[in-house]
Amino acid sequence: MISVEASRLNIDDLRQLWVQLQYNLVSVVICSAILVFGLTVYIMTRPTPVYLVDYACYRPPDELKAPNEKFMTHSRLQGDFDENSLEFQRKILERSGLGEETYVPEAMHFIPPRPSMAAAREEAEQVMYGALDNLFSNTNVNPKDIGVLVVNCSLFNPTPSLSAMIINKYKLRGNIMSFNLGGMGCSAGVIAIDLAKDMLQVNRNTYAVVVSTENITQNWYFGNKKSMLIPNCLFRVGGAAILLSNKSRDRRRAKYKLVHVVRTHKGADDKAFRCVYQEQDDDGKTGVSLSKDLMAIAGGALKTNITTLGPLVLPISEQLLFFATLMAKKLFNAKVKPYIPDFKLAFDHFCIHAGGRAVIDELEKNLQLLPVHVEASRMTLHRFGNTSSSSIWYELAYIESKGRMCRGNRVWQIAFGSGFKCNSAVWEAIRHVKPSRNSPWEDCIDRYPVKLLS
Secondary structure, three states: OHHHHHHOOOHHHHHHHHHHHHHHHHHHHHHHHHHHHHHHHHHHHOOOOOEEEEEEEOOOOHHHEOOHHHHHHHHHHHOOOOHHHHHHHHHHHHHHOOOOOOEOOHHHHOOOOOOOHHHHHHHHHHHHHHHHHHHHHHHOOOHHHEEEEEEEOOOOOOOOOHHHHHHHHHOOOOOOEEEEEOOOHHHHHHHHHHHHHHHHHHOOOOEEEEEEEOOOHHHOOOOOOHHHHHHHHHEOOOEEEEEEEOOHHHHHOOOEEEEEEEEEEOOOOHHHHHOEEEEEOOOOOEEEEEOOOHHHHHHHHHHHHHHHHHHHHOOHHHHHHHHHHHHHHHHHOOOOOOOOOOHHHOOOEEEEOOOOHHHHHHHHHHOOOOHHHOHHHHHHHHHHOEOHHHHHHHHHHHHHHOOOOOOOOEEEEEEEEOOOEEEEEEEEEOOOOOOOOOOOOOOOHHHOOOOOOO
């Protein structure tokens, strides 16, 4: 079309065009400069996509399984618990939602138990190296290509650190940026993902590995305070290793793209701060105490978290309904129940931290979810127990093993932890995701879901 129009121009037309260009040359140059500058700023400041290439969950050996009857027998033979404490533990186990195939550390299988520093290091090595070996095998990534390493473990923080142990084991490069997060509870896995994401924004063309685990060996409670006995009944061995990348070429093989991370911290409130608290009982025995207010505090943290997350993920119709009921309550002081947005319209799958049966029940009720939405959480709790910050990855592996993860599906990982914190991560499936080799559900997925006792 330009050629046709140009062919119609005569000498006078060309002379007139040249005169006009001379008068507008400054404007053309200024507009061009602004356009180039704007494009440059956009390209330099836009967020770098972060891809989840793959992840691996640790599957302990069968000899570490702790059926409920064996658990109670060992607790009785240890001689540390009185009859009231033993009966309390039995009731907790019955109502916990844990099955008969969860795992406890090797040191806890001895009578009496042997919770030494060496045994704790051995547990950490087995879990972290087991998950990482599987991850590197599945992705064919050279460990020396890892530029960022983030490890989170709340209750076991030796010197040298857990991240240093990994660097030594796999001979990672000397300029690796390593971080070791301690004391941050069961939601630290999402915090670790957020930290790795931030590192990938400023370090181009590299890999980040996140290792999420908890260590039980030196954190078993041997006293009789009921609020401190609950973790013994719920927490079990587990861990996960996640490989993230900001390399554009990894999009072709990646499973997910990170969409949002939203973090909420209620630590300014004294009750929230102390609701999950490591302390000594009256006999000087150390453990983690869980407050009776835990579920109410978790509900408040969840409300704050979804208030931030909602506008990022919900369709406009849900946002308008929520805003309308909020304004009605504010302006007219009406006794209007706050509208609970339908998050099922924003997410296809939910990975709710398997902290316990009560946690899952509460979120299912508050978010008005269907049983299928909490199936992965309930089955993970049944098969592996509360594996702390890694539980959301066992749940994601369950969904994949069931063949439910399709291209474009969105996943909401939500976890709670001491402090008190509620953290969310949102992922989008890049393709139809199949389970990776050596999935923790590989030989048992056909048995699930199982029917749980009410």
